[in-house]
Amino acid sequence: MKPRMLFAEFSTADALTDAVRAMASAQKGRRFETYTPYSIPDLDEIAAAQGARPSPVRTVMVAAAAVGAALMFFLQYWSSVEAYPFNSGGRPYNAWPTFMLTTFEITVLSAAIGGFVTLVVTGRLGRLYNPVFDWDGIERASDDRFMLEVELDPVSTSDPVVDRALSDLLRHHGALTVRERVA
Amino acid sequence: MSETSLSGRDLIAEHGRTRDGLMPAEMGYRSITDEVAGAVFAKPTRLWMALVGVSFLGVVLLFVSIWVLLAEGVGIWGINSDVVWGYAVANYVWWIGIGNAGTLISSMLLLTRQKWRASINRYAEAMTLFAASIAGLFPLLHVGRPWLVHFMTPYPNTMDLWPQWRSPLVWDMFAIACYILFSLLFWYTGLIPDLATLRDRAKTRFVKVAYGLFALGWTGSSRQWRAFNAYYYAMAALGVPLVISIHSVVGLDYAATLMPGWQETIFPPYFVVGAMFSGFAMVVTLTIPIRWGLGLEAIITRNHLDAMAKIMLFGGLVMTFSYSFEWFNAWYLGNEVDRAHVVAQFTGQYWWLYWLMLACNGAVPQLFWFRLCRRNLVILFIAGVLINLGMWLERILINMNTLSHGFLPATDSSYTPTFWDWSLFLGSFGLFCFLFFVFAKVIPTATIHEIRELAHKEGAAR
Numbered sequence: 001m002k003p004r005m006l007f008a009e010f011s012t013a014d015a016l017t018d019a020v021r022a023m024a025s026a027q028k029g030r031r032f033e034t035y036t037p038y039s040i041p042d043l044d045e046i047a048a049a050q051g052a053r054p055s056p057v058r059t060v061m062v063a064a065a066a067v068g069a070a071l072m073f074f075l076q077y078w079s080s081v082e083a084y085p086f087n088s089g090g091r092p093y094n095a096w097p098t099f100m101l102t103t104f105e106i107t108v109l110s111a112a113i114g115g116f117v118t119l120v121v122t123g124r125l126g127r128l129y130n131p132v133f134d135w136d137g138i139e140r141a142s143d144d145r146f147m148l149e150v151e152l153d154p155v156s157t158s159d160p161v162v163d164r165a166l167s168d169l170l171r172h173h174g175a176l177t178v179r180e181r182v183a
Numbered sequence: 184m185s186e187t188s189l190s191g192r193d194l195i196a197e198h199g200r201t202r203d204g205l206m207p208a209e210m211g212y213r214s215i216t217d218e219v220a221g222a223v224f225a226k227p228t229r230l231w232m233a234l235v236g237v238s239f240l241g242v243v244l245l246f247v248s249i250w251v252l253l254a255e256g257v258g259i260w261g262i263n264s265d266v267v268w269g270y271a272v273a274n275y276v277w278w279i280g281i282g283n284a285g286t287l288i289s290s291m292l293l294l295t296r297q298k299w300r301a302s303i304n305r306y307a308e309a310m311t312l313f314a315a316s317i318a319g320l321f322p323l324l325h326v327g328r329p330w331l332v333h334f335m336t337p338y339p340n341t342m343d344l345w346p347q348w349r350s351p352l353v354w355d356m357f358a359i360a361c362y363i364l365f366s367l368l369f370w371y372t373g374l375i376p377d378l379a380t381l382r383d384r385a386k387t388r389f390v391k392v393a394y395g396l397f398a399l400g401w402t403g404s405s406r407q408w409r410a411f412n413a414y415y416y417a418m419a420a421l422g423v424p425l426v427i428s429i430h431s432v433v434g435l436d437y438a439a440t441l442m443p444g445w446q447e448t449i450f451p452p453y454f455v456v457g458a459m460f461s462g463f464a465m466v467v468t469l470t471i472p473i474r475w476g477l478g479l480e481a482i483i484t485r486n487h488l489d490a491m492a493k494i495m496l497f498g499g500l501v502m503t504f505s506y507s508f509e510w511f512n513a514w515y516l517g518n519e520v521d522r523a524h525v526v527a528q529f530t531g532q533y534w535w536l537y538w539l540m541l542a543c544n545g546a547v548p549q550l551f552w553f554r555l556c557r558r559n560l561v562i563l564f565i566a567g568v569l570i571n572l573g574m575w576l577e578r579i580l581i582n583m584n585t586l587s588h589g590f591l592p593a594t595d596s597s598y599t600p601t602f603w604d605w606s607l608f609l610g611s612f613g614l615f616c617f618l619f620f621v622f623a624k625v626i627p628t629a630t631i632h633e634i635r636e637l638a639h640k641e642g643a644a645r
Contacts, residue, residue, distance in 0.1 A: 123407040
């Protein structure tokens with residue numbers, strides 16, 4: 001059985017935040033996602049309180065930076081000590097202080113690339129189609145409207161009273177429209 | 184859905200401004216989108232077409248200059264066996280300086296939560312990207328045989344050669360390459376939500392698909408915003424030390440030599456401040472026509488320009504201090520060659536260029552002590568151009584003064600730029616303007632999603 005989706009549209013960020021907060025406390029454990037024209041930190045707090053994990057972007061960036069730094073230093077060490085030792089005025093082959101600049105640049109670049117890949121993967125970017133685009137009016141989520149999509153139980157197992165309470169709650173908090181469809 | 188909204192100018196007339204003057208006191212999200220995205224979708228004006236046309240002539244000039252250079256060799260420039268670094272190296276340093284400022288401006292303003300950032304960071308970053316790419320072109324041409332440029336990169340080859348990692352020129356290549364890629368990622372990431380806005384507002388299928396491809400299917404979900412913010416702020420934090428390292432490496436290209444006037448420990452920080460200084464001057468020079476041409480007076484205000492003028496004043500003071508420090512150092516160290524170098528700067532064959540540089544970089548920014556000058560568009564624009572000229576002269580003189588006046592009288596010589604020196608410089612300027620005009624018409628010149636956030640915080644939108 002496919003779950004059903006409920007879609008509510010708000011005209012202000014504050015109304016959306018209030019509605020999400022009220023929903024999160026009234027009906028714990030509901031799966032929902034918001035679509036907003038700019039980032040709203042309050043929503044992140046609510047999501048975190050519900051157990052959403054923080055984005056892994058920075059962890060990956062640190063790891064990528066470490067790998068990039070190690071590889072770049074090794075490349076310089078190996079090429080100037082092992083592969084092509086070049087005596088320049090008696091200076092040491094392993095001139096590690098001078099290896100640091102390129103190591104630093106590559107470290108930063110590795111972090112940047114690692115983070116971008118993580119952003120694309122965890123943000124599910126690169127998929128040009130998303131089922132949420134099927135809702136009428138979703139294009140205003142990148143302009144001046146604040147959207148909320150909630151997963152409802154399939155028709156066979158759902159409780160109409162709970163569903164009703166949810167849409168009343170959203171309307172009460174200023175939802176302009178509340179719509180439903182089978183996902 | 185075809186509600187028409189008032190323009191920013193009308194909104195200011197009706198409601199006045201927010202207390203800090205950064206935007207109209209009432210400005211809904213729709214008005215913000217219309218204000219910025221509207222400039223993208225509006226029909227190109229005749230003026231814009233003319234500007235693109237003129238700058239395209241510059242692009243043609245650039246390609247002709249490169250063609251002739253590749254056919255004839257670097258002998259067509261004014262460089263000689265003493266002055267081996269001429270316009271190409273100076274232009275490289277100048278362009279990369281401008282290219283450093285965009286990321287620095289954008290990152291530092293983001294990290295210090297400057298509210299006025301959202302209106303200027305986008306084109307400051309675009310400026311960075313274009314300027315850094317153009318800067319990267321000059322060392323390629325300067326080496327004379329750009330088709331062998333892969334010799335400088337570390338790769339297993341049949342000659343068993345590896346780069347000389349102790350050379351600043353190798354550091355330089357890595358610095359520039361990393362920086363261009365980094366700036367591209369930083370700029371593009373900030374752009375994704377705005378590209379989604381353009382995708383959603385596009386009228387025709389072709390435009391929708393074109394923006395949609397680059398928007399990567401952005402939905403604005405809280406999951407995406409969380410990842411976006413985590414990445415974007417981390418990039419800003421990485422951007423500041425990266426930029427500082429880039430121009431320090433450029434400074435080391437000079438400082439690691441033994442030449443009088445170059446071998447100075449002050450060079451790396453002095454190059455970094457010089458880059459910030461010329462970069463802000465370039466941003467101001469670009470801002471004034473952009474806000475006028477695209478009608479963005481409501482979101483790029485005089486308060487923005489005022490803030491940038493104060494930074495230029497600071498930059499000017501640090502530059503003046505650095506010059507004085509060079510003179511003092513030459514005297515204090517007691518090295519005859521260094522002292523003769525400073526005397527030659529003031530009285531030698533390029534004396535008038537040196538004085539002109541001091542006037543542009545030291546005296547002109549002093550205007551910005553006065554509020555009147557910080558808020559007058561004509562004064563700001565002229566001062567911005569003069570500071571850019573001053574910084575370009577500085578880069579030129581660093582090469583010409585030192586190399587034409589070495590340790591031995593036998594190496595005294597001079598540098599006379601040729602037609603092809605000038606044409607390459609003007610051509611690079613043409614390419615920069617061309618890219619910039621096209622950018623201003625295709626991509627929102629201000630960060631729409633950040634302006635929405637600002638409007639919400641300032642109470643202009645709910």
